[in-house]
Amino acid sequence: MAARKLAITGGRVIDPAQGIDRVADVLISNGKIDEVTSASSGKTPDGYEQIDASGKIVSPGFVDLHTHLRDPGQEWKETIVTGTRAAAYGGFTTISAMPNTDPVQDSAAVVDDVMRRSAADGLIRVLPIGAISIGQKGKRLAPMGELADSGVIGFSDDGNPVADANLMRQALSYSVELGLPIINHAEDKKIGAGGVMSAGTVATRLGLAGVPAEAETAMVARDLHLADLTKARLHIPHISTVGSLVALRTAKESGVDVTAEVTPHHLTLSDEWVYGLKGEVPATVGSEAYDTNTKVNPPLRSRADVEAVIDALNEGLIDIIATDHAPHAATDKVCTYNEAAHGINVLETAFSSVFQLVDTGKISVVRLIESLTAGPAAILRKDLGSLKKGFSADVAIIDPGSKWVVNPEQFESKSVNSPLAGVELAGRVVTTIYQGETVFDLNASGVFSEAKQ
């Protein structure tokens, strides 16, 4: 990449970290941002390669705080190679690898391995998250200091809630010195044990065991009180219930150091999607029902919850969007709903799926981009997610008018578990630039014309 000089010209540049929203050129050299011009000059400086972005949105590359790469241990579902490709396809230039790998990222050895292979094989930046407890078993704290020294950006037993309140308290307390957030999957597994979707009318009609929203809300409330007690940083992943938002608001107002994320699916899909008709409610249950691609944890919630998380994201109560990209093999989803694995393949549909809310006027495109760039970068406390001079030249170019139909068979991800198959979306990411290099260009021959070589 030595000295590529690139001018991305004529696009609507949205960089919420700098309060920029104007038509301008973005100049890049040596893998760094040189400047965002005050207006588009209409010409490309000498020696610069040009990308014409007229009619398009130019955003900092997206930052994801919640990705399951499955590597090491479940490479048939995803690998660092395919997961970072999928990320680039979706406009992401930084992703955070959740530690529920095999072996678990609960030691420097495993974290170092993931970082080394990500640097060598990954198409974009991978930041590891360390486990809270050894083996994510919820018994003893993982060596959090050692993990922090290795470069983890936070701690999580994601998938496994820290059920033991005192262990959670100790993890929060211990993390204070490290300055890194505790990211606890909030779910009281005893409430609604055996549940496979959100409790409510849909679950009752389908005869599926339901998990009440309160299973999440109860643990969110506990964690917020423990964060208050310890004065630690708490980050709530995939928040999804009205009750959790009430607790979050109270905590934020009283000064608890807490941030929260919401997934694209909890912003756009309700439990009615389990009927298998893309959100339509059928008069009678048909054989398309029990759509296993809708099975996810936390489960898809009621429409009221969906509206509430949209509002909360809009007003900033929820800080960011994170994908919870959770690839699973076909055999994990071509089965009964009870047997199906939890998780949705999100990276490649993340932006476009939430862009539906822009199209319907429920959220501004600036807030959407902030939730994927400046927001997560602020939680990471890293020089990412902005087009500031000197920052890594990570850029996503979006065509707001470009419509596409989701076809998981064409995903770069190794897995196809998306409930959005066949759904038409707009706001497509057309180019992704990482450290000044084009890592994804939709219009090139072949999706990854350069990267795949």
Next chain:
Amino acid sequence: MTNPTTTVGNNPADDSEAVIASGVSGETVVAPRHHLLDLDDLSAAEINELLDSAEGMLEIAGRDNRKTPALRGKTIITMFFENSTRTRVSFEQAGKILGADVINVTASASSVSKGESLLNTVKTLQAMQIDALVVRHPHSGAPYFISNHTDASVVNAGDGTHAHPTQSLLDLFTVRNHIGDMTGKKIAIVGDVLYSRVARSNILAFQKMGAEVTVSCPNTLIPDEWNLGSTLGDETGFGGLKLARNVDEAVDSADVVMALRIQQERQDAGHLPSLREYSDRWGINAKRMALANDGALLMHPGPMNEGVEISSEVAHGGQSVVEEQVRNGVAVRMAVLYTLCAPGKSTRIGNNDSNSSDEA
């Protein structure tokens, strides 16, 4: 489904066919049906047509020599992933009386116990060119999943906590035989609504026939979004269902009282203090039956826990139709199998094409 009346000629010498045909002949009021997954998509007319057919089947099943060639050459597989006596034997008997070859597969004695997936089990059976798959599975929706991966007719013989349509049909058949038109009749269902597929299917089935259904059970055994003392709205999918505050209110003036099996697991999982307390507060006994209308029917889908949800006195008393339910089960399942696998209906079509792809 080919109109069965056009297929009688297959073996005119045998009068069984005529009986069968007369049972299901008349106006064809509904579209052909390939599967029976639940009753929610059957109209009252379609249900009545099946029950009419079951009348003829009941007569056949009661004959000395009751073997008929109606489904000769058809292969029916019963695939039971849960233990069952009455339902499995009932289907097997129904198929055999109709002359079909019936093969019983149980999870414990099949490749399922070696870890074979449900998908591969179904594909394996499908490759043997079968006509019907009768499925009992502990997971709700399993027959729906299976129906996407086989060309055979799928009959739901009970899926998880979702549905048990042939149980409902036999219950409707039993009630219809005693009280005829069910419009406005009061049906009291007492028991574990949260986990009972029989309760759910029967609520839908009796409502469809115009009856008024009331349930009673501990508040821990109804969905959280339902409230005792209320009547459900249409958005719940069980619109009009009444949730009694107590069992006496449910049974009061009922024309049919149905007790459901209460399982030991409910006590173990903390839904109930004890089976003793359940029996005391929700058990159906002579005192509670006295609150129902004179001549009210007492039903139970079995297997019964006598002395828990139903007292022995009433279980075997004059109002009990429990054994009749079992007898009717065979006739109703004959009607279902005949309707789905009628002679002349090509049920093995497309075994080699890609209709049943993994994308379904």
